Amino acid sequence: MQKLMPGAQLHGERLDIEAGRLRVTYLVRSEAGAIEARARAIAVEQSVELPVEAIDDARIRDEIVGEVVDINERGAGVFEVAIALAQATMPPEPGQFLNMLFGNTSLHDDVTLHDVEVPPGYLARFGGPAVGLDGLRALVGAEGRALTATALKPQGLPATELARLASAAARGGIDIIKDDHGLADQTYSPFAERVAACAKAVAASNRASGRRAAYAPSLSGSLDQLRAQIAIARDHGVKVALIAPMVVGLPAFHTLAREAGNMAFLAHPSLGGASRIAPPLLLGRIFRMFGADATIFPNYGGRFSYSQQTCRDIAVAATASWNGIAASVPTPAGGMSLDRVDEMLAFYGRDCMLLIGGNLLINRDRIAEAAASFADKVARHGH
Numbered sequence: 001m002q003k004l005m006p007g008a009q010l011h012g013e014r015l016d017i018e019a020g021r022l023r024v025t026y027l028v029r030s031e032a033g034a035i036e037a038r039a040r041a042i043a044v045e046q047s048v049e050l051p052v053e054a055i056d057d058a059r060i061r062d063e064i065v066g067e068v069v070d071i072n073e074r075g076a077g078v079f080e081v082a083i084a085l086a087q088a089t090m091p092p093e094p095g096q097f098l099n100m101l102f103g104n105t106s107l108h109d110d111v112t113l114h115d116v117e118v119p120p121g122y123l124a125r126f127g128g129p130a131v132g133l134d135g136l137r138a139l140v141g142a143e144g145r146a147l148t149a150t151a152l153k154p155q156g157l158p159a160t161e162l163a164r165l166a167s168a169a170a171r172g173g174i175d176i177i178k179d180d181h182g183l184a185d186q187t188y189s190p191f192a193e194r195v196a197a198c199a200k201a202v203a204a205s206n207r208a209s210g211r212r213a214a215y216a217p218s219l220s221g222s223l224d225q226l227r228a229q230i231a232i233a234r235d236h237g238v239k240v241a242l243i244a245p246m247v248v249g250l251p252a253f254h255t256l257a258r259e260a261g262n263m264a265f266l267a268h269p270s271l272g273g274a275s276r277i278a279p280p281l282l283l284g285r286i287f288r289m290f291g292a293d294a295t296i297f298p299n300y301g302g303r304f305s306y307s308q309q310t311c312r313d314i315a316v317a318a319t320a321s322w323n324g325i326a327a328s329v330p331t332p333a334g335g336m337s338l339d340r341v342d343e344m345l346a347f348y349g350r351d352c353m354l355l356i357g358g359n360l361l362i363n364r365d366r367i368a369e370a371a372a373s374f375a376d377k378v379a380r381h382g383h
Contacts, residue, residue: 021084022122023069024101025115027278028079039068039081042111045104047085064089080114092125094250094290106276113277118289120323129293130257131264132326133319133351136293139239139264140175141212145382146350147329148173148375149266151357152198153180159189163197165367169360170205170213172371176353177202178242179218181268185225191217192232199236216240216266223252230260240264245287246271257291266331267292279310284317288328294353299332299344308347319351329353338370341377354378 024046030038043066044052055061063086070082090100102113129135137143150169152162162179169177177198185191195217202215219229219241226248233241241260245253245267257265267287275282283297295318298304300311315330332344333355344354356374363370 020063020087021067022087022090022101022119023117024083024085024113026081026083026105027074027112027114028081029077029110030079031077032073035071035079035081036068039071039079039083042066042081042105043068043083043085046083046100046102047089049104087119087122092122094126094254098250098286102277109276111276113275113281115278115281116285123289123323123325126254126289127258127291128289128322128325129265129291129328130260130262130326131293133293133329134326135262136176136240136264136329136353139212140214142175144350146345146348146378147175147353148378149176149178149331149333149353149355150174150360150371150374151178151180151355152183153357153361155180155182155186156188159194159197162189162194163201165361166198166215167201167205168367169371170202170211171209172368172373173209173211173375174213174371175375176214176216176240176266178216178240178266180357181218181242181244181270183218184220191229195229195233195236195238199233199238203237214238214240216242218242219256220244220248223248223255226252226256227259230256230263234263240266240293242266242268244268244270245290245292246275250286250290254290264293265291266294266296267328268296269298279306280313280317284314284328284330285322288318288322288325292328293326294329294331296331296333296355298334299336301340302333302335304334312347315348315352327351331355333357335359338374338377341374342381345378345381350382 028038047064047066052065067084069084072080074080090097105111152165166177198215202213206213215238217233219226241263243253243265247270269283272282283295287295297314298306300306300308318328318330331353336356337359360367360370
């Protein structure tokens with residue numbers, strides 16, 4: 001397999017888009033004879049949401065109404081439709097950004113939000129990752145190689161047992177040991193108790209080994225609860241957190257990313273499949289734009305159905321040069337095993353983080369040894 005080319009460039013701004021507009025691309029299922037009318041309907045729905053004939057104001061017709069700029073047949077009854085939407089309708093806030101790109105049209109099951117070209121000035125106002133690929137590498141001492149990660153699971157374990165697993169993974173040399181995304185503030189493992197136990201266990205392993213493993217607790221709840229959890233995590237020296245942006249809400253996620261400064265966020269894809277937004281756009285670019293320092297996604301050949309091309313496109317979207325926005329770490333996961341490490345590194349290269357959970361945990365009392373094998377395999381590909 002050919003690995004990703006370093007230094008790839010995300011597509012630049014198209015010259016055929018007027019100043020003040022974003023080029024938004026949809027995939028639309030349609031009969032050939034109906035696609036032009038369908039495209040115009042999407043342009044109106046995502047801009048003014050009423051018949052254009054009802055608009056008397058020439059400025060609104062000229063500057064606000066969406067414009068169909070391109071239609072291309074993709075085959076099998078699917079068309080790629082590009083529409084220019086006015087930037088003025090979407091102040092740089094994640095909820096309104098997605099609302100104007102896909103809000104009402106997401107209710108039509110024949111349309112997928114495929115791509116969007118964002119003007120550099122507009123993109124800069126979201127900020128992107130605060131830590132990013134380079135910062136995460138520096139944090140855990142992974143310069144020149146891919147990063148490694150594992151997950152603490154299953155649901156139902158008490159904090160003491162999760163801390164035991166975290167300690168074993170850290171002793172084995174795993175870089176980032178994260179909560180399973182389903183861990184929240186359950187009675188069997190309360191958030192504050194779990195963070196205290198796991199952070200202490202990882203810190204003790206680091207002192208013994210000289211390594212810099214990081215524990216990443218799973219954040220959940222309202223914005224107030226998320227802020228409180230970050231404060232608890234900081235009190236225990238935690239510098240990385242797991243969050244599911246589509247579960248907590250994109251505006252809440254972006255707010256946390258801006259407020260938390262040097263806290264690194266691993267973005268989990270939970271609920272991402274319910275949105276009908278192309279995975280490279282949502283997981284690779286939108287999460288990155290709103291502050292994801294790493295983006296977790298289902299690797300091909302695992303428990304989910306993503307193709308090799310989709311995974312490659314997510315990784316490119318997360319790492320390619322993008323008007324000064326820091327790279328997010330592509331993190332393939334979802335039923336990965338130790339015997340696939342070499343294959344995944346050949347596919348993704350060094351600019352990624354490999355996440356193996358259950359395949360380590362099945363080793364029970366030999367988790368540290370399995371983790372060491374994982375870390376050694378990755379290290380052999382470094383430098």
